[in-house]
Amino acid sequence: MAAAMKWNRAGRPGFSPHQKVTIALQMMAYDSPADLIDETHGMFESTCLDTLEQFCDTIVQVYKDEYICEPNQEDLNRLLRKAEDRGFLSMIGSSDYMHWDWKNCPTGWQ
Known part of the structure; x- marks a missing residue:
């Protein structure tokens, strides 16, 4: 109905x-x-x-x-492997990406 x-x-x-x-x-x-x-x-x-x-x-x-919970060690290891395979080293704990070389970005963004 x-x-x-x-x-x-x-x-x-x-x-x-x-x-x-x-x-x-x-x-x-x-x-x-x-x-x-x-x-x-x-x-x-x-x-x-x-x-x-x-x-x-x-x-x-x-x-x-x-699905919305803190990752366990297995999750972290899987995410790190996937990120490193794609060239994003040390992804976990560095979500602000301040460790990247920003040489090609406008100086106001660095």
């Missing part, structure tokens, strides 16, 4: 949960700004941003215990 139709503050039919999830995924996948969603799908920018925030919060709550 389908859920009852919800109405927005303007008295128009609201967006379904499927539409909201699709829009949140589109915003993340294509880096779509909320005002573009407003123009293309008719969802107000504030609703787009609220929907995206709710979607991300839900994903974190569902998966945080399994």
